[in-house]
Amino acid sequence: LTDGDLKLSVDNAGMDVGGNALMNGIGAELAWRQNFAPKAPFLSRYRLKAEADARDWREKMGLDWPLVGAEVLSGPVGAELALTRTRDAGGTAIADVDLDRANVSLGLLGWNKPPGERSRLSLEAAFRQSRITALPRISAEGAGLKFDGAAVFASDGKIASARIAKLAVGETDIAGAVFPRGSGWEIDIHGPKLDLKHWMEDKTPEDPNARRGDALAVSVNGGRVRLYEDRYLGSVSGALNYDGLVWREARL
Numbered sequence: 001l002t003d004g005d006l007k008l009s010v011d012n013a014g015m016d017v018g019g020n021a022l023m024n025g026i027g028a029e030l031a032w033r034q035n036f037a038p039k040a041p042f043l044s045r046y047r048l049k050a051e052a053d054a055r056d057w058r059e060k061m062g063l064d065w066p067l068v069g070a071e072v073l074s075g076p077v078g079a080e081l082a083l084t085r086t087r088d089a090g091g092t093a094i095a096d097v098d099l100d101r102a103n104v105s106l107g108l109l110g111w112n113k114p115p116g117e118r119s120r121l122s123l124e125a126a127f128r129q130s131r132i133t134a135l136p137r138i139s140a141e142g143a144g145l146k147f148d149g150a151a152v153f154a155s156d157g158k159i160a161s162a163r164i165a166k167l168a169v170g171e172t173d174i175a176g177a178v179f180p181r182g183s184g185w186e187i188d189i190h191g192p193k194l195d196l197k198h199w200m201e202d203k204t205p206e207d208p209n210a211r212r213g214d215a216l217a218v219s220v221n222g223g224r225v226r227l228y229e230d231r232y233l234g235s236v237s238g239a240l241n242y243d244g245l246v247w248r249e250a251r252l
Helices: 054-061
Strands: 002-010 014-023 026-035 044-053 076-085 090-098 103-106 111-113 119-128 131-142 145-153 159-169 172-181 184-195 216-228 231-233 237-242 247-251
Touching (some): 026 054, 172 216
Antiparallel strands (some): 002 014, 026 044, 090 119, 119 131, 131 145, 145 159, 159 172, 237 247
16 A cells, blocks of 8 residues: 555544555555444444556456456456455455446357446455455346356365356356366256357367366256357257367267
8 A cells, every 4th residue: 555645533433544545556545444342333344446457457456367367358447345344353345346448258158348338247255364255246237248146165265166046148048056076167057048159169179279277067957058150959958068178078
C-alpha cells in the first residue's frame, strides 16, 4: 500500500480509515473499520473499489488463474470487494466484478462478450484464518450467458466439490455437480440441452505444442446433445470421456 491519501478517526468503539491509495500499483478507494468492543458484530471490515486493465490484475495482484487468463479476459475490469473478519478467525468476502468494458471469451462454450455489453460476475467466499473453505455463491450474467453455482474446498485448499445450479448459454442449458477425480474431474450433468460443438471442433490436438488439460469424465442424463453444427442426439443418457486434448470415448 503506497501513495495513500487517507483519513483516520478513532474513538473508544473503534477505528475508521478511508481514502485513496495504490495497492501494488493499482489505484483504489479504501475503507477499513476496526471494532474494539468485544461484543461488536465483527472484528474488522475492509472495502475496496478499483478499476484496472485485466493484465494489471494478473501481474500486479497475482490473479493469474485460468479463468482470468489472457486468452479469456482482456481490457478494463472494475471490482468492488468487501471482506469481513470475525473474532473466531473466520469471515466472509463478497466480490462484484464489472466486465462491461472488457472482452471475455470462453471458447469451448462458444461464448464471447465484446466490450460495451453489460456483464457481471459476483461471488461470496467463506474463510477460516487465511484459507477459503467455501464459495457459497458464484454467479455470472451477461451477453446471453447465465451461471449460478457454488463450491466447497478441502483442507488442502483444493476443490472438494462444486455445484452448477444453472449454466445457460447458446445451445446449453444444464445443471449438475463437479468432483475431483484423479488428475481430472468427474462431471454429472442434467438438463434440456448441452452443446459440445466447440469441444468437438477444437483444433488444439493438432497443435504439437498444445498442453494437455484436465481429464473429464462426464455423465449426461436427459436432454439433447449438439455434437456438430447440424448434428444432434436426442434424449441422451450416458458417459463421455475427455483426455485433456480430445474426446476418447462415448457411451450413449
